[in-house]
Amino acid sequence: HFPLFHGCIQMAYTNAPYGFPSQQADGLMEAWILRQPGGNLEKAQISKPVPTAGDVRVRVRAVALNPADVQLSVAHMEGLNYPHVLGVDVAGVVDEVGGNVTNVKKGDEVVFHAFFMRGGGFAQYTVTTCTTIAIKPPNMSFTAAAAMACAGLTAYQIMTRKLQAQHNPGKSIVINGAAGGVGSFLLQLAKHFKAHPLIAITSGKNHEYAKGLGASHCIDYTQHNANITAQVKDICGPRGCDWVVDTVGGTKPKELVEALAPNGSLVVITNPATTDYAFDMPTLFSRGISIQTVCLGLTAYSFGDHSNLEDLGRMNKDLMQLYANNQLKSELVQIEEIGFDDIPDGLKRVKERHVRGKLVATIPDTLPQQQQLTGLGGMEMGGVGINTQHVISQGSVNMSESNFSLQSNMGGGFDDLGFNQNTFGDTFSGFQSEQGDAFGGVPQLGTHASPLEQNYGNQMLQ
Secondary structure (H helix, E strand, C coil): CCCCHHHHHHHHHCCCCCCCEECCCCCCCEEECCCCCCCEEEEEEEEECCCCCCCCEEEEEEEEEEEHHHHHHHHHCCCCCCCCCCCCCEEEEEEECCCCCCCCCCCCEEEEECCCCCCCCCCEEEEHHHHHHHEECCCCHHHHHHHHHHHHHHHHHHHHHCCCCCCCCCCCCCEECCHHHHHHHHHHHHHCCCCCCCCEEEEEEHHHHHHHHCEEEEEEEECCCCCCCHHHHHHHCCCCEEEECCCCCCCCCHHHHHHHHEEEEEEEECCCCHCCCCCCCCHHHHHHCCCECCCCHHHHHHHCCCCHHHHHHHHHHHHHHHHHHCCCCCCCEEEEEHHHHHHHHHHHHHHHHCCEEEEEECCCCCCCHHHHCCCCEEECCCCCEEEEEEECCCCEEEEEEEEECCCCCCCCCCCCCCCCCCCCCCCCCCCCCCCCCCCCCCCCCCCCHHHHHHCCCCCCCC
């Protein structure tokens, strides 16, 4: 269902030089697993991954929920093995290091943006390469660190690598989707790098929130017949603004482009092909408009280019230093904490865009014993129907007769989605699933879990 993406994923799987964890068991852990694309998340006990050379195993203390996790849950990707553990933004404590690791040691508190093909942080333990990891500042909570990983790194890459804002103070900027995860960090960084005017496109209810993060002006895209181009030029003058950052991928790309000054720059974190930014190439060419894309984790991990991976590590360390110096704050972004058992429902809210800012799950050192024993507790994300399942010791799984439904209050508004509901923030930016219900359907339950041996280290279901 991601035809434009298959080539990238194939390359990610075959070219990436960073191996999967060792296939040796090292005790059990609890994890939320996905058995098939579009299936339910199920709680299961699986083997803890063992780090190989250059890897670090982390005891997960907090993991952020991202649109990328939603997209990965429904994507049919060659090379992605099932069952699979989602969760790309992790903060925790180093539990074990592989060979040739010198930048961190056991006991260090760290944060990282993981490679989605390896398995992530919806578990008590996960493994990552030491290259992209950063030490968490002592004054930063695990929750704040996890919230900053993907969204903060995406925003930082936009401002420092794409726009070179650190060398261009005083440039005017428009941020579409400014109240979401990436947008919230973009506002802070744009203010830090002295961009002005700093214009946020949000719904009216989020104007005060955006101004609290640094916006000098706000545009309410929900107003009837709102003309984005005209409002930007009213603020910046008839030439328009220098930079536009679109975190949404909306239905009005022409208005965003026409708001740009000659030789202006547009940065998008959605696929430009799906939002028709190339609607008038002669005009773009004559006005000197540049269009740049950001695909944070996929670009860093996928193409065998170690320099990109090292730069992801540098950006991570830079973000942590900004936080330590009180120049960037996760706490200014609205963060909602949930529990480990709330991850499936949290992903449903992310899918439906019912989160402003960031949603972060915290994982205690010890999970309730009865949950460890009963095993799989799957949740249909379309329903919200919960299917309670039980794990047999040999690994076979039977559906119980217990089925019930929950009603959930899904208040709020995810990412304040500018022109439409297509914000994905990271590696799956701009790709819309044809499946509709991202978490509908019943998983294929069986007696074998051998795909995990290839993906997450001999993690046979127990």
